[in-house]
Amino acid sequence: MLQSVGVFITKRAHQEYVQETFPFQSVDCQLNTFEVKQCSFYVLFQFLVAGHVVSTGYQQIVFASQDKRIQRLPEHILLKVREYELPSVAAKS
Numbered sequence: 001m002l003q004s005v006g007v008f009i010t011k012r013a014h015q016e017y018v019q020e021t022f023p024f025q026s027v028d029c030q031l032n033t034f035e036v037k038q039c040s041f042y043v044l045f046q047f048l049v050a051g052h053v054v055s056t057g058y059q060q061i062v063f064a065s066q067d068k069r070i071q072r073l074p075e076h077i078l079l080k081v082r083e084y085e086l087p088s089v090a091a092k093s
Helices: 075-082 088-092
Strands: 007-017 028-034 040-049 052-064
Touching: none
Parallel strands: none
Antiparallel strands: 007 052, 028 040, 040 052
């Protein structure tokens, strides 16, 4: 998507496993973002089986140039990422 402009770097990641899953189960994933800034954002993951949460987690992503220098996300990408943004208070509780 942005290979010619820059790269995404994972700065931080965490996953909390709530319930066991089994092979061949259908697992749904819901994604949201929070703390969207000019150069970084968090992605929130929530995995569900039959409507029950089995795992939650987050990943902090930083955007950088090809030479790994942090840079601003392109404006059209920021707008798209913000479409999925949750209020910070809700995301942290």
